[in-house]
Amino acid sequence: MDHWIESEQKLYMPVARRQPIVITRGQGTRVWDQNNIEYLDFTAGWAVNNLGHCPPVMVQAIQEQAATLMQTSNQFYTIPQLQLAELLIDNSCLDKIFLCNSGAEANEGAIKLARKYGKMHLNGAYEIITTENSFHGRTLTTTAATGNTHYQENFLPMTPGFTHVPFNDFSAIESAVSDQTCAVFLEPLQGEGGVNVPSATYLQDVRRFCQEKGILFILDEVQTGMGRLGTLFGYQYYNAEPDVMTLAKGLGGGVPIGAFLCKDFCDVLRPGDHGSTFGGNALTCAAAHAVVQYTIDHEVPQHARETGDLLKGKLNAVKARHETAIKEIRGTGMLLAVEFHEEIGAAVVAGCNEARVLLNPVRPNLIRFMPPLTLSIVELDEGVARFERGLISALSSSSNSN
Numbered sequence: 350m351d352h353w354i355e356s357e358q359k360l361y362m363p364v365a366r367r368q369p370i371v372i373t374r375g376q377g378t379r380v381w382d383q384n385n386i387e388y389l390d391f392t393a394g395w396a397v398n399n400l401g402h403c404p405p406v407m408v409q410a411i412q413e414q415a416a417t418l419m420q421t422s423n424q425f426y427t428i429p430q431l432q433l434a435e436l437l438i439d440n441s442c443l444d445k446i447f448l449c450n451s452g453a454e455a456n457e458g459a460i461k462l463a464r465k466y467g468k469m470h471l472n473g474a475y476e477i478i479t480t481e482n483s484f485h486g487r488t489l490t491t492t493a494a495t496g497n498t499h500y501q502e503n504f505l506p507m508t509p510g511f512t513h514v515p516f517n518d519f520s521a522i523e524s525a526v527s528d529q530t531c532a533v534f535l536e537p538l539q540g541e542g543g544v545n546v547p548s549a550t551y552l553q554d555v556r557r558f559c560q561e562k563g564i565l566f567i568l569d570e571v572q573t574g575m576g577r578l579g580t581l582f583g584y585q586y587y588n589a590e591p592d593v594m595t596l597a598k599g600l601g602g603g604v605p606i607g608a609f610l611c612k613d614f615c616d617v618l619r620p621g622d623h624g625s626t627f628g629g630n631a632l633t634c635a636a637a638h639a640v641v642q643y644t645i646d647h648e649v650p651q652h653a654r655e656t657g658d659l660l661k662g663k664l665n666a667v668k669a670r671h672e673t674a675i676k677e678i679r680g681t682g683m684l685l686a687v688e689f690h691e692e693i694g695a696a697v698v699a700g701c702n703e704a705r706v707l708l709n710p711v712r713p714n715l716i717r718f719m720p721p722l723t724l725s726i727v728e729l730d731e732g733v734a735r736f737e738r739g740l741i742s743a744l745s746s747s748s749n750s751n
Contacts, residue, residue, distance in 0.1 A: 353383065368702055375402025378721050378728045380707070389706045389732045391720040396540070396572050396684065399599040399649070400640060401721040407602050410639035411632065419632040423624065429634035436641050441582060442590045443610035447618070448629035452571035452597030453486025455607035458623060459534070459593050460490060462609065463565050464510075465617045467531030471563065474531040480516040482542030485534070485569055494534060497542070517547045519554045526558075532565035532593075533558075537583035540572040540719075543712055544686035546679055552589035559592070565615055567593040571607070572684065575599035576644055576722050579654025579682035586681065599722075602640035606633040644722075650682075653722040656729060657682040660718065663733045667740070674744055676714075685718040686711070693743055700746070701739030706732050708739075 353371045371383045378401050380390045393399065400407065414429060421427060434446045449455055460477065467474035479485065481496040489508055492500050496513035512530075514521035516539055526533075533555055539545040552568075559566035568591040573583030577599060580586040584594065592615050597607035627633075644650065661678060664687060668675040677688045689697070692713035701708050709717040720732065 351383065368698070368707070370702060370707075377401040377404075378724055378732075387705065388702075389720075389728060389735060391718050391732055391736075392707050392709045393719055393721045394603060395598065395709070396577055396719040397598045397601070398603050399575055399577070399722045400602050400643060401723050402603070404602065404640075404643070404723075406639050406643045407636050410635045411604075414632050414635035417631075420627070420630050422626065423629060427629070427631045427634070429631045429638060430629035433629075433634045433638040433641070436638060436645075437596075437608065437610065440641075440645060441594070441610065442584070442612070443594055444613040445616045446608055446610045447623065448634065449607045449609070449625050450605050450627050450630075450633075451486075451607045452569075452595065453488045453491045453607075454625070454628075455571065455595035455597055455609045456485045456491045456494065456534075456569060457488055458609040459567050459569075459595050459611075460494065461623060462593060462611060462615065462618055463532040463534075463567060465622065466565060466615050469617055471531050472528070474529045474564075476510050476512060476527070476529045476531065477567075478512050478514060478522055478525050478530060478533045480535060480539070481513050482516055482539055482545060483513070483536055483569075484539070484541035485536075516542070516545055517551050519551060519558070522555055523558060526562060526564070530562070530564055532567050534567040534569065536569045537573045537587055537589075538578065538681055538684065540684060540717070541711060543688075543715055544680045544684060544717060546681060547587070549587070552584070552587040556589045556591070565592045567591060567595075569595050571595055571597040575641070576650035576653050577682055577684050577719070579650055579657060581645065581650050600641070601633060601637045604633045604636045606630075606637050649722050653683045656722075656724050656726070657685065659726070660720075660724075660729055660733070661685055663729065664718070664736075667733065667737050670737075671740060671744070674740065680718070683718075683720060683722055683724070686715050687718070688712075688715045690714070696743040696746060697740055699739075700742035701736055703742060704735040704739040706735035706739065708736065 483496040485491040485494040493507035574596045578586045593611045595609045664678045694710040698710045711717045
């Protein structure tokens with residue numbers, strides 16, 4: 350057994366289902382393990398490394414900021430924090446921002462904001478509607494917001510105040526709203542839930558309904574934001590402006606950072622309501638600013654949309670050759686899934702490891718593709734070919750075992 354894998358099993362809490370690969374370095378879409386074996390990384394740190402591994406613009410920003418100022422508390426102003434804030438506000442429909450360290454923290458902040466808004470403007474309403482198969486984080490409250498009992502059962506009782514309804518069912522939201530509802534909280538497209546794509550008008554209908562009821566429309570764009578769906582933010586793809594939006598993952602391009610943003614009318618948090626020691630850290634903000642600026646200047650979302658369409662087409666061609674194994678290809682932009690007729694996801698990922706393309710087994714019968722948004726056509730073709738080899742290997746192993 351590899352030394353580092355053995356050390357992990359001895360020292361680290363066993364909360365991650367790791368693949369038996371120790372990654373030691375990365376460049377662009379490629380990573381190498383401790384034996385210098387090269388892989389195409391189509392997981393991108395779980396939709397984080399949008400510009401690939403170690404993009405020069407980000408490395409330079411980190412190096413320069415690390416030599417200048419890395420951390421000081423929010424007792425003081427810092428320039429990278431405000432530069433990033435300005436860039437995100439200027440390029441979105443939101444007016445105010447709070448920077449934190451992760452998607453879960455961003456969602457916690459959005460929940461706090463919604464509850465205070467309900468307290469101030471909706472006669473104390475505090476309940477939030479989310480959807481089944483959603484994923485909003487691993488803290489106790491974001492686990493409660495997540496519409497999946499599997500994540501909740503070991504940590505009961507949950508934080509109260511969340512109602513879960515089926516995704517992509519507007520009438521279910523209409524029925525669930527009461528005088529205690531302060532917000533509806535949705536992912537534009539469910540990532541962890543299985544890359545579930547809504548109808549073209551679902552988010553627009555929910556937004557209009559929220560406006561009519563005077564409740565907040567919140568979008569969790571932790572995974573869909575920063576170009577992954579082919580627009581800078583997912584709400585732009587679906588033409589449904591949120592009142593509150595959360596970001597993380599691709600925002601930092603590889604450094605831990607999150608944010609929640611809101612429109613002026615629901616900017617209700619005041620000194621003492623919220624805070625973070627590391628939120629808006631100078632080093633991470635400098636890195637994120639470089640990533641976001643590059644993403645905008647080089648039209649990375651448009652590339653992601655075009656390349657994602659091509660990737661989806663290539664995967665559908667694989668499906669046509671393996672109809673008995675593959676049930677569906679679905680997704681948008683660079684967030685795609687392959688669903689199988691049977692629970693062979695783990696076997697396919699293992700086969701793809703051998704074929705040297707890294708993928709994410711998000712469900713027993715489903716794997717997820719979320720490569721860097723800068724993926725080249727050559728890398729795309731190579732990755733799909735490696736995926737098909739891994740699939741054939743898994744199917745062959747399954748056939749032999751039977």
